[in-house]
Amino acid sequence: MLPLTQLLKPIMMHVPDGLLSLPVAILCWAITAALVYVAVRRTKGEIGERQIPLMGVMAAFIFAAQMINFPVAGGTSGHLLGGALAAITLGPWAGMLVMTSVIMVQALLFQDGGLIVMGANILNMGLLTVLIGYGLYRATAGRSLGMRLGVAGVAAWLSVMAGALATALQLWLSGTARLDIVVPTMLGVHALVGIGEALITVAALAFILRTRPDLVQAQTAPARGGQAWIAVGLLLSLAVVLISPLASADPDGFERVAMDIGFLDRSVESPYSILPDYTLPFLGETALSTILAGALGALGVAALVVLITKVIRRSKSTVTSGD
Amino acid sequence: MHVHAFDRYHDAHSLVHRLDPRVKVIVTFLFILSNLLLPDGAWLGFGLSWGLILLGSVASSLGVGYTLKRSLIALPFALAAATVLFSIPGEAIAQVQIGPLLLVITDAGLLRFTSILVRSWLSVQMAVLLVATTQFPDLLHALRHLYVPGVLVSIISFMYRYLFVLADEAMRLLRAREARSAAADGQTSGGSLPWRARVAGNMAGQLFLRSYERSDRIYNAMLARGYNGTLLTINPHSMQNQDWVVLLIILLLLFSFQLIGRIPGL
Numbered sequence: 001m002l003p004l005t006q007l008l009k010p011i012m013m014h015v016p017d018g019l020l021s022l023p024v025a026i027l028c029w030a031i032t033a034a035l036v037y038v039a040v041r042r043t044k045g046e047i048g049e050r051q052i053p054l055m056g057v058m059a060a061f062i063f064a065a066q067m068i069n070f071p072v073a074g075g076t077s078g079h080l081l082g083g084a085l086a087a088i089t090l091g092p093w094a095g096m097l098v099m100t101s102v103i104m105v106q107a108l109l110f111q112d113g114g115l116i117v118m119g120a121n122i123l124n125m126g127l128l129t130v131l132i133g134y135g136l137y138r139a140t141a142g143r144s145l146g147m148r149l150g151v152a153g154v155a156a157w158l159s160v161m162a163g164a165l166a167t168a169l170q171l172w173l174s175g176t177a178r179l180d181i182v183v184p185t186m187l188g189v190h191a192l193v194g195i196g197e198a199l200i201t202v203a204a205l206a207f208i209l210r211t212r213p214d215l216v217q218a219q220t221a222p223a224r225g226g227q228a229w230i231a232v233g234l235l236l237s238l239a240v241v242l243i244s245p246l247a248s249a250d251p252d253g254f255e256r257v258a259m260d261i262g263f264l265d266r267s268v269e270s271p272y273s274i275l276p277d278y279t280l281p282f283l284g285e286t287a288l289s290t291i292l293a294g295a296l297g298a299l300g301v302a303a304l305v306v307l308i309t310k311v312i313r314r315s316k317s318t319v320t321s322g323d
Numbered sequence: 324m325h326v327h328a329f330d331r332y333h334d335a336h337s338l339v340h341r342l343d344p345r346v347k348v349i350v351t352f353l354f355i356l357s358n359l360l361l362p363d364g365a366w367l368g369f370g371l372s373w374g375l376i377l378l379g380s381v382a383s384s385l386g387v388g389y390t391l392k393r394s395l396i397a398l399p400f401a402l403a404a405a406t407v408l409f410s411i412p413g414e415a416i417a418q419v420q421i422g423p424l425l426l427v428i429t430d431a432g433l434l435r436f437t438s439i440l441v442r443s444w445l446s447v448q449m450a451v452l453l454v455a456t457t458q459f460p461d462l463l464h465a466l467r468h469l470y471v472p473g474v475l476v477s478i479i480s481f482m483y484r485y486l487f488v489l490a491d492e493a494m495r496l497l498r499a500r501e502a503r504s505a506a507a508d509g510q511t512s513g514g515s516l517p518w519r520a521r522v523a524g525n526m527a528g529q530l531f532l533r534s535y536e537r538s539d540r541i542y543n544a545m546l547a548r549g550y551n552g553t554l555l556t557i558n559p560h561s562m563q564n565q566d567w568v569v570l571l572i573i574l575l576l577l578f579s580f581q582l583i584g585r586i587p588g589l
Contacts, residue, residue: 018443056481203524
């Protein structure tokens with residue numbers, strides 16, 4: 001039974017209580033509660049009581065699928081977080097409820113993640129991942145299989161990065177960690193975790209598309225509201241791609257902007273973030289993190305540009321065909 | 324695999340076990356909130372909070388060490404807070420040389436770091452206590468009473484019911500892969516990294532289909548037995564006098580911890 005507990009902890013994103021300050025925790029709860037409320041309303045209206053057993057079992061599936069790992073190198077292993085996969089296979093609203101349930105059970109039953117900070121954990125791992133995963137995948141409706149799988153992989157990777165970035169920023173806003181350390185560290189670790197996520201998501205999706213294509217196509221078929229999902233997914237991805245290198249490469253400037261907006265000042269008893277002259281010379285760290293962040297950012301931007309052009313081309317073609 | 328492999332419920336007859344689950348949920352949340360509100364370095368306040376946990380552990384016949392043992396789960400993440408050791412300006416009390424880096428630990432940094440650590444550690448212990456003394460279905464029922472959306476609670480109920488079934492299924496898939504992955508000593512089995520990832524992906528896809536089809540069968544079976552979208556319970560909870568008394572006492576205690584934690588010089 002020993003490996004079981006290890007298998008159950010896929011990634012370092014379950015923030016425990018005490019690490020986020022109250023304002024940050026409340027802000028995250030507010031966003032989470034609003035989104036979950038809409039999801040609950042939507043599922044009530046659009047899908048009947050049949051969906052509830054389905055979503056419950058699929059939540060258990062995500063939980064169990066997080067146990068499936070594959071060896072990468074040097075004792076580390078790739079895992080599935082499942083947000084993007086849930087969104088693509090179940091649709092965005094059901095995906096959000098499923099991921100919310102998974103994170104709630106992890107916190108309530110296993111103390112994997114705190115209770116007051118649960119709103120933040122749901123937001124980071126359950127909602128951002130679904131929004132990015134579904135939005136980007138949705139943009140590929142009607143494209144070739146290879147294209148869809150490729151975008152699903154990018155979406156899965158970006159969704160993990162979004163969760164990691166959000167976690168890092170929340171820790172920083174809470175005065176629990178230093179911006180110039182926590183952002184590069186979280187992003188660096190999860191850039192690798194995200195690759196595992198992307199590989200498993202793509203392979204699982206390919207498998208499902210091969211065996212039961214009807215299940216997944218039902219989720220991308222309805223035309224209504226598709227543009228809004230795509231827009232949200234693209235905007236969030238863009239935010240991740242833009243903020244990540246900015247926060248890693250120029251933490252001082254980033255903190256100053258946050259202070260100018262009045263965000264940092266209110267939320268923090270973090271006196272250190274106001275002082276730009278740190279007592280320690282993190283020379284090696286910063287250079288490394290800047291290079292890493294730059295590379296990641298460039299990669300993300302490239303992927304996004306390709307995607308946006310595809311979407312534009314597609315919406316043009318639907319306009320001309322009078323759809 | 325049996326439910327008990329996962330479930331942290333610790334069966335016993337005690338005052339804490341008998342309490343209405345709503346009281347326990349509310350107290351847990353308020354306790355964690357109280358820890359968050361206590362200022363850094365309010366050691367007496369933190370100490371009294373810990374006393375409350377010890378009291379709860381004894382009153383629930385779990386023993387003093389139970390929550391302590393299980394509270395270590397949050398420690399790895401708490402290391403994320405380690406950077407505050409060096410980043411809050413204050414008087415230097417120690418220096419650590421790691422390679423080219425010279426890290427200066429300040430007194431203010433140490434104060435903040437230990438406070439964060441203590442808060443996190445106390446909060447986890449209370450959550451452990453809650454789960455150890457409350458059956459999970461009761462906990463969900465309490466959440467429903469506390470205005471968590473019914474759809475969400477229903478989904479979590481189903482999830483809890485099938486968690487073990489599907490975890491079993493996942494373990495079977497993992498075991499099957501292991502059985503087919505023979506390797507000579509000191510050599511890795513299987514193919515390249517993408518190949519290994521594809522195998523894992525196929526397993527996840529397989530699990531997805533099995534789960535999906537199972538949910539269909541479950542729904543049909545439940546429909547045949549009169550399911551109409553709501554889950555019923557034979558365990559209706561009602562607040563007794565002692566529930567109110569306990570709730571009130573703990574609220575007063577937490578409030579006094581806040582006051583004590585703010586007395587300067589303590």
